Amino acid sequence: MNHKSVLIRIFLLCAYPLFSSATEENAVLKGEDSGQNDFSTDSPSVAGIIKYNMRKSLDLEQEGCYLKTGKNDCLEKCGFNATAKTIFIIHGWTMSGMFEHWMHKLVSALMQRESEANVVIVDWISRAQQLYPDAVNHTYGVGLDIAALLNWLQDEHQLPLENVHLIGYSLGAHVAGYAGMHVRGTIGRITGLDPAGPMFEGVEKEKRLSPDDADFVDVLHTYTREALGVSIGIQQPIGDIDIYPNGGDVQPGCGLGDVLAVAGNFMEVMKCEHERAVHLFVDSLMNKEHLSYAFQCTGPDRFKKGICLSCRKNRCNKIGYNATKMRKRRNSKMYLKTRADTPFAGYHYQMKMHVFNKKQSDDADPIFNVKLYGEHKDTADMFVDVHGNSIGLNMTNTFLVFAEEEIGEVLRIRLSWEGESDSWSSMWINIKKKFWGNHSKPVLEVRRMRVKAGESQKKYAFCAEDSSKTEISPGEYINFVKCPDGWDAKPKKRVPM
Ligand SMILES: *[C@@H]1O[C@H](CO)[C@@H](O)[C@H](O)[C@H]1NC(C)=O
Numbered sequence: 001m002n003h004k005s006v007l008i009r010i011f012l013l014c015a016y017p018l019f020s021s022a023t024e025e026n027a028v029l030k031g032e033d034s035g036q037n038d039f040s041t042d043s044p045s046v047a048g049i050i051k052y053n054m055r056k057s058l059d060l061e062q063e064g065c066y067l068k069t070g071k072n073d074c075l076e077k078c079g080f081n082a083t084a085k086t087i088f089i090i091h092g093w094t095m096s097g098m099f100e101h102w103m104h105k106l107v108s109a110l111m112q113r114e115s116e117a118n119v120v121i122v123d124w125i126s127r128a129q130q131l132y133p134d135a136v137n138h139t140y141g142v143g144l145d146i147a148a149l150l151n152w153l154q155d156e157h158q159l160p161l162e163n164v165h166l167i168g169y170s171l172g173a174h175v176a177g178y179a180g181m182h183v184r185g186t187i188g189r190i191t192g193l194d195p196a197g198p199m200f201e202g203v204e205k206e207k208r209l210s211p212d213d214a215d216f217v218d219v220l221h222t223y224t225r226e227a228l229g230v231s232i233g234i235q236q237p238i239g240d241i242d243i244y245p246n247g248g249d250v251q252p253g254c255g256l257g258d259v260l261a262v263a264g265n266f267m268e269v270m271k272c273e274h275e276r277a278v279h280l281f282v283d284s285l286m287n288k289e290h291l292s293y294a295f296q297c298t299g300p301d302r303f304k305k306g307i308c309l310s311c312r313k314n315r316c317n318k319i320g321y322n323a324t325k326m327r328k329r330r331n332s333k334m335y336l337k338t339r340a341d342t343p344f345a346g347y348h349y350q351m352k353m354h355v356f357n358k359k360q361s362d363d364a365d366p367i368f369n370v371k372l373y374g375e376h377k378d379t380a381d382m383f384v385d386v387h388g389n390s391i392g393l394n395m396t397n398t399f400l401v402f403a404e405e406e407i408g409e410v411l412r413i414r415l416s417w418e419g420e421s422d423s424w425s426s427m428w429i430n431i432k433k434k435f436w437g438n439h440s441k442p443v444l445e446v447r448r449m450r451v452k453a454g455e456s457q458k459k460y461a462f463c464a465e466d467s468s469k470t471e472i473s474p475g476e477y478i479n480f481v482k483c484p485d486g487w488d489a490k491p492k493k494r495v496p497m
Pocket residue numbers: 040041042133134137
């Protein structure tokens with residue numbers, strides 16, 4: 001057939017058109033497929049349909065160079081360096097039949113960061129642009145094809161598998177899993193960027209990405225919010241470390257309000273949250289001086305309360321490219337908050353304060369705000385969020401504060417009790433006072449605040465600046481400065497983290 005000769009000629013040239021005429025290529029493939037009517041079969045039919053585009057130039061409009069299993073001349077022509085790192089990028093399901101914009105960003109970030117690496121795009125677009133269940137069905141065959149290429153590179157060119165890093169987005173993460181499972185030996189690393197959930201959630205580990213598929217499997221989960229019983233990104237942990245930025249569900253900057261510019265399109269929200277995993281990874285490549293840290297925690301609620309900010313015993317890790325393998329610790333769920341845009345990293349603080357209620361203000365339901373004054377910068381006033389619960393009286397409250405900018409060492413903290421400070425409210429207080437006497441004005445007491453910085457792991461105790469002013473009522477505030485006696489001051493007992 002004519003198509004075949006076209007394909008063969010292309011193979012010999014180690015070159016296809018890439019970004020420009022994917023549709024033309026697909027038309028050829030589709031023509032062939034509909035003739036043979038074998039769209040859903042696996043390995044045999046995928047041969048040659050999966051293309052390995054090695055990028056040679058930062059100019060992504062430039063045609064790359066194509067690797068072919070068994071073709072040494074292609075390797076040579078592409079300048080494949082078997083002793084350098086080899087990074088495969090595997091896209092996911094597609095409706096458009098084209099590479100999405102993130103692909104350019106990821107390729108260029110990788111090439112800038114690892115200038116000697118072989119950066120290869122696994123192009124399985126024609127198999128991915130189908131009904132979702134059919135695309136899922138092809139992940140296995142595509143994985144096998146990658147494994148076959150890697151086996152050949154091992155045999156012919158002594159490619160060390162530990163230098164191989166597969167980065168798979170969405171369905172591509174499970175493709176990477178199949179490749180890792182079927183290759184001879186163990187791949188160095190697989191990064192799953194919001195691995196696809198539908199048809200993978202809850203299935204046995206041989207049928208999805210799992211920690212067995214590489215020496216180190218790190219996973220970012222960014223869109224695990226369930227709608228109609230399914231979640232686009234897989235919810236369960238499936239790697240050695242599983243990082244859930246912002247709880248893994250609602251990503252800042254992706255709300256309907258934020259992307260409303262595009263006509264309130266729900267698809268845009270979905271895409272924004274699902275794709276956020278890729279952008280966080282790109283960010284980790286580009287902003288290497290300011291890496292985001294994630295902290296191990298049993299669940300998002302405990303994290304949001306600020307309970308988990310420990311780095312002891314490998315409980316924290318860098319996210320993205322610089323994530324490091326830890327002693328085999330599987331399915332370890334880690335959390336962090338991020339900013340809405342790049343650079344995504346911010347600063348986490350755990351704060352603790354004991355709220356005394358000595359004046360029978362049992363009905364007080366205080367709304368506290370906290371503001372940190374740093375060496376370089378101050379934060380805005382931030383709502384003290386004890387995560388859905390009211391501030392507990394006569395007990396220690398723990399909460400998380402996230403600063404979007406580096407403020408440097410914390411020098412001062414202001415705790416304020418929101419409300420009733422404007423004139424209308426103070427008038428109301430006066431009226432209440434006249435009716436009820438002094439008891440209407442709730443009075444609570446906070447003597448010190450304890451702060452632990454997640455990024456530096458430093459701990460501080462803050463005491464009331466004026467030791468006679470530790471009481472607080474609505475509309476008032478207390479200033480805290482570092483206690484003269486340091487962290488080990490009062491409670492001798494170590495606070496368990
Ligand atoms: C996957 O393909 C096989 C044949 O190769 C077929 O029997 C099976 O039904 C397909 N599954 C789906 C979900 O399409």
